[in-house]
Amino acid sequence: xxxxxxxxxxxxxxxxxxxxxxxxxxxxxxxxxxxxxxxxxxxxxxxxxxxxxxxxxxxxxxxxxxxxxxxxxxxxxxxxxxxxxxxxxxxxxxxxxxxxxxxxxxxxxxxxxxxxxxxxxxxxxxxxxxxxxxxxxxxxxxxxxxxxxxxxxxxxxxxxxxxxxxxxxxxxxxxxxxxxxxxxxxxxxxxxxxxxxxxxxxxxxxxxxxxxxxxxxxxxxxxxxxxxxxxxxxxxxxxxxxxxxxxxxxxxxxxxxxxxxxxxxxxxxxxx
Amino acid sequence: xxxxxxxxxxxxxxxxxxxxxxxxxxxxxxxxxxxxxxxxxxxxxxxxxxxxxxxxxxxxxxxxxxxxxxxxxxxxxxxxxxxxxxxxxxxxxxxxxxxxxxxxxxxxxxxxxxxxxxxxxxxxxxxxxxxxxxxxxxxxxxxxxxxxxxxxxxxxxxxxxxxxxxxxxxxxxxxxxxxxxxxxxxxxxxxxxxxxxxx
Numbered sequence: 001x002x003x004x005x006x007x008x009x010x011x012x013x014x015x016x017x018x019x020x021x022x023x024x025x026x027x028x029x030x031x032x033x034x035x036x037x038x039x040x041x042x043x044x045x046x047x048x049x050x051x052x053x054x055x056x057x058x059x060x061x062x063x064x065x066x067x068x069x070x071x072x073x074x075x076x077x078x079x080x081x082x083x084x085x086x087x088x089x090x091x092x093x094x095x096x097x098x099x100x101x102x103x104x105x106x107x108x109x110x111x112x113x114x115x116x117x118x119x120x121x122x123x124x125x126x127x128x129x130x131x132x133x134x135x136x137x138x139x140x141x142x143x144x145x146x147x148x149x150x151x152x153x154x155x156x157x158x159x160x161x162x163x164x165x166x167x168x169x170x171x172x173x174x175x176x177x178x179x180x181x182x183x184x185x186x187x188x189x190x191x192x193x194x195x196x197x198x199x200x201x202x203x204x205x206x207x208x209x210x211x212x213x214x215x216x217x218x219x220x221x222x223x224x225x226x227x228x229x230x231x232x233x234x235x236x237x238x239x240x241x242x243x244x245x246x247x248x249x250x251x252x253x254x255x256x257x258x259x260x261x262x263x264x265x266x267x268x269x270x271x272x
Numbered sequence: 273x274x275x276x277x278x279x280x281x282x283x284x285x286x287x288x289x290x291x292x293x294x295x296x297x298x299x300x301x302x303x304x305x306x307x308x309x310x311x312x313x314x315x316x317x318x319x320x321x322x323x324x325x326x327x328x329x330x331x332x333x334x335x336x337x338x339x340x341x342x343x344x345x346x347x348x349x350x351x352x353x354x355x356x357x358x359x360x361x362x363x364x365x366x367x368x369x370x371x372x373x374x375x376x377x378x379x380x381x382x383x384x385x386x387x388x389x390x391x392x393x394x395x396x397x398x399x400x401x402x403x404x405x406x407x408x409x410x411x412x413x414x415x416x417x418x419x420x421x422x423x424x425x426x427x428x429x430x431x432x433x434x435x436x437x438x439x440x441x442x443x444x445x446x447x448x449x450x451x452x453x454x455x456x457x458x459x460x461x462x463x464x465x466x467x468x469x470x471x
Binding site for chain 1: 345347350351352353354379380384387388389390391395
């Protein structure tokens, strides 16, 4: 397995007027993995994704996606052939029918996978003759996902893919993501749904106020952080529990919820 | 925690487990928790049920075991998913649900069944290969390989299985329900910890 990063940025910076959306982000995304991109609303996730795709230009900083420069117009065209992107607002042509939209998209990609198209049409239950204008939000999302999945992309970038999907739709989408990843596609998706991230992601990047706050493997995080609930007959002082490895303490009644990095047993011993 | 469960599927599988248990000497594999398939994503009849209210008996009557029912990963358990999968494969071997030479599903298949990243399955498989419990054959998948030393351990687990079954039957005859039995067993298992925290 090669480990040349699929996405690599250095000090990526973008501001809209006085608003600094992205403030010096350094990403390094490994191939053949599923990476989740988290952050509060307005943290700069969508801006970062648009920068990666060359849809907007950074004020400063540089980045490469699949070895192509994100600032270069010619590179950007080459890049779009290899990267599939499902945007936040699922842009599609409203006046087309589902069938026309699929036919139209297909014509751009010689590598189109008819078997995936058929399979997804079937699982997503998309009505071929309906106009896109009249599709529900979830249906639009499913169609946008189908168009991205059937392209055999090297890199798949999804901006909040599960938004507007029903639970069954989410389950199907996650299954499809996993399947695509096992065929070698690198997946980079933004999300607010922690449960889905916890299930399928290998790696997590958290953006906070335009800066990368965390960049870690999910297994590593599960190893190094523990949440312990302690119940006391008489609640001790918070300072008694404070240790270097204690990240946060929250008390409620006689119960104390402690987040620990490192050795959880030491804290339990102290609590005793 | 509430989940959708397809009763028709559930009843069928446990009935099958009971039926087959009588006619061969292989152990019953008790699978607590609900697999994705039982959770009825694709099935037609749904009903709400509490996850604690039952466990599923799964009997490995052929070599084609339904793996998504054998293994159940919990993302909120605070333990890496690959470790959970490793433990469950190990447990399935110890309890006899998986036997020497049995083939495990391919990486892609299992990842899709469990809806986890394929890298999770890869990691679990390769760690277990390192331990000697699995044999990975290029292109044909993963096979269970049980060494002689592990076999005696498996024997002990079988023995324990039988004793526990008898004990539970006895307790049921005394009129205890399953919840009470579970509490008694857990209290006994966690006794040292309880004493410690009381101090």
